[in-house]
Amino acid sequence: MTAFILVSGTFTGGCVWEETAARLAAAGAEVYAPDLTGLGERRTVAGPGTDLETHIADVLAVIDGIGADRELVLVGHDYGIHPVLGAADRRAERVKRIVYVDAGMPMDGLPALAAVPDQALREELAKLAEQGGEAVTGLLPAPVDAAEWGRWGSTAGVPERALERLTRLAAPQPLGTLLQPLHLTGAVAAVPTSAVLCSGNGAGIELLQNLVNMGHSALQSLVDPRVSFFELPTGHWPMLSSPGELAEALLAASAGEGHRLTPADDELPSYLRPFPLDVPEVPRERNGHVDLYVPEAGGGEALPAVLFVHGGPVPADARLTPRDWPVFAGYARLAAARGVVGAVLDHRLHAVTDFPLAARDVAAAVELVRADPRVDADRIALWFFSGGSPLSAVWLGAPPAWLRCLAATYPVLAPFPNWGLAEGSFRPVDALPDAGGLPVVLTRVGLEMPEIAATVEQFLTAAEDCGADVEVIDVPNGHHGFETRLPGDEARAAVERAMRSVLARLRA
Known part of the structure; x- marks a missing residue:
C-alpha cells in the first residue's frame, strides 16, 4: 500500500490538504498531513530555535512512524518541499517518490528564502539573515487578506470561503525555517520525482520545455526519465482550488506516470x-x-x-x-x-x-x-x-x-x-x-x-x-x-x- 505524506507550505498546516487527502484515502491510500512545528494546530509550540531542521525532524518522525511495508510518497507544496527533501535525503531508502506541488527547486546550501516569490520581501528577509541573532529567531506575520496571499502566489480558483478559512487558520512562519540553509548529502538524488505545475501561477509544461531547450543549466536535470510532470490550470493552492484533480495527479505520479521533458536538441534548437x-x-x-x-x-x-x-x-x-x-x-x-x-x-x-x-x-x-x-x-x-x-x-x-x-x-x-x-x-x-x-x-x-x-x-x-x-x-x-x-x-x-x-x- 502507498502512504502519502503531504507537507504544506508557508503559514499553513495540514488542514489545507483535507479534500485532497479524502480523495487519496478513497482510492485506498494511507494519508498523513502533519502540522509542522509552529504551524496549524501546533502554532503555539514554536520556539526561538525553530528552523528548517526542526521541520525536517517533524517529517522524519512521520516517516519513522509508518510501517516498513508501506511505499512512501512525500509531497511538498511551496516551502514544504524543503523539509520534504531534507527528510528524504536521510531516509532515501524508504521513499518511493517525491512530488513537488507548485514548488521551486531547492539546492544544497540554499535557504528557502531563495524561493520566496515576492522579490521585495525576499530582499527584506535577506537583510534579517545578514543581521543574524534575534532577527533570525522571530516570526514572519501571516497574510491577513487575499491581497497579501497574492504576494506568495496566485489565488486563482480558490473559493472565497476557502480563502477566508486559509486566512483564519494561517500562523506566523518561524523565520529560521526560511533563513536556515538546506543541507543535503546527495542521497535524495536517487529518488524519482514528479512535479505538479500550476499554470495559473506561472510556467506550464510547454514553457518549461522551452526553457530547457534554451539551455538553462539548472533545468537540464529535469530531462531525466525518472522525472515526470503534471499540469493543472489553476493557481498556487491546487489543494483548495482543484483538490480532486490534484489527488488524481498524485496517484498518477505514485504510479510513475506523467509527462517527460525531452533533452535540448544540440544539433539545431x-x-x-x-x-x-x-x-x-x-x-x-x-x-x-x-x-x-x-x-x-x-x-x-x-x-x-x-x-x-x-x-x-x-x-x-x-x-x-x-x-x-x-x-x-x-x-x-x-x-x-x-x-x-x-x-x-x-x-x-x-x-x-x-x-x-x-x-x-x-x-x-x-x-x-x-x-x-x-x-x-x-x-x-x-x-x-x-x-x-x-x-x-x-x-x-x-x-x-x-x-x-x-x-x-x-x-x-x-x-x-x-x-x-x-x-x-x-x-x-x-x-x-x-x-x-x-x-x-x-x-x-x-x-x-x-x-x-x-x-x-x-x-x-x-x-x-x-x-x-x-x-x-x-x-x-x-x-x-x-x-x-x-x-x-x-x-x-x-x-x-x-x-x-x-x-x-x-x-x-
Whole structure:
C-alpha cells in the first residue's frame, strides 16, 4: 500500500490538504498531513530555535512512524518541499517518490528564502539573515487578506470561503525555517520525482520545455526519465482550488506516470532555425551590446529605426546570444531591406529578477541608436518579443514623442504571479491606459501557451476599455516562436504584415 505524506507550505498546516487527502484515502491510500512545528494546530509550540531542521525532524518522525511495508510518497507544496527533501535525503531508502506541488527547486546550501516569490520581501528577509541573532529567531506575520496571499502566489480558483478559512487558520512562519540553509548529502538524488505545475501561477509544461531547450543549466536535470510532470490550470493552492484533480495527479505520479521533458536538441534548437523569409545579407555593425543593420542606399538622409528586444530569460552562458539568432538578425535585415535601420541588442534578462537591469539595457540601446547620425532620432519603433515584453511597460506608461510605434510578438503582457515582481512593475496591461495615441502592433499565435495567452487577452480587454490603438495580427496555426517553427506561407505572411504595419506607422 502507498502512504502519502503531504507537507504544506508557508503559514499553513495540514488542514489545507483535507479534500485532497479524502480523495487519496478513497482510492485506498494511507494519508498523513502533519502540522509542522509552529504551524496549524501546533502554532503555539514554536520556539526561538525553530528552523528548517526542526521541520525536517517533524517529517522524519512521520516517516519513522509508518510501517516498513508501506511505499512512501512525500509531497511538498511551496516551502514544504524543503523539509520534504531534507527528510528524504536521510531516509532515501524508504521513499518511493517525491512530488513537488507548485514548488521551486531547492539546492544544497540554499535557504528557502531563495524561493520566496515576492522579490521585495525576499530582499527584506535577506537583510534579517545578514543581521543574524534575534532577527533570525522571530516570526514572519501571516497574510491577513487575499491581497497579501497574492504576494506568495496566485489565488486563482480558490473559493472565497476557502480563502477566508486559509486566512483564519494561517500562523506566523518561524523565520529560521526560511533563513536556515538546506543541507543535503546527495542521497535524495536517487529518488524519482514528479512535479505538479500550476499554470495559473506561472510556467506550464510547454514553457518549461522551452526553457530547457534554451539551455538553462539548472533545468537540464529535469530531462531525466525518472522525472515526470503534471499540469493543472489553476493557481498556487491546487489543494483548495482543484483538490480532486490534484489527488488524481498524485496517484498518477505514485504510479510513475506523467509527462517527460525531452533533452535540448544540440544539433539545431528551434530558435536557431532559419528565418522564414529570404532577406538580403545586410552587413552587421557591432557597437557594444547593439548590432545595427543600415540600408546601403541611405542617400545621406537620416532614416527611421526599429529596435528589436528579445525575450527571456536567456541563460547568461548561452553559446549564442539573441542578437546572433537567425530570427532577430532576420527581422533586422528585413527592416533594412525596407529602408529603415534595424537594431538588435543583447540585454541581461537572465532570470525573472533581472527586469530592472534589462530595462536599463534597453534604455541605453535606445539612446545609442538615436545618437547615430544615420538615424532620425524622432522616428523610432520598439519591437518586443516573448518574455521581454514586460519591458514595454516602461514605454507604454510614458511614451516619448519620438516613439512612433510599439510592437509585441507572442508577448507576455503581464508578469506571472510566481515572478514576484512589485505591484505595478513591468505590467504592460496596467500601463496601456497611459499610452495615449501610441499605436501598438500585436502578433498573436493561435497555439499559444495558455498562461501566456491569458496575459494577451487581459491586454486586449484593457485596450478595448481605454480605446487604445492596437492592431492584432493573428497566426492561427502558430506556436510561440512561430517564425522558426511554422513552415510555409502563414509564417511569412504574418512577419511581412507585422513589418508593413510597424513601418507604416514609423513613417507616418
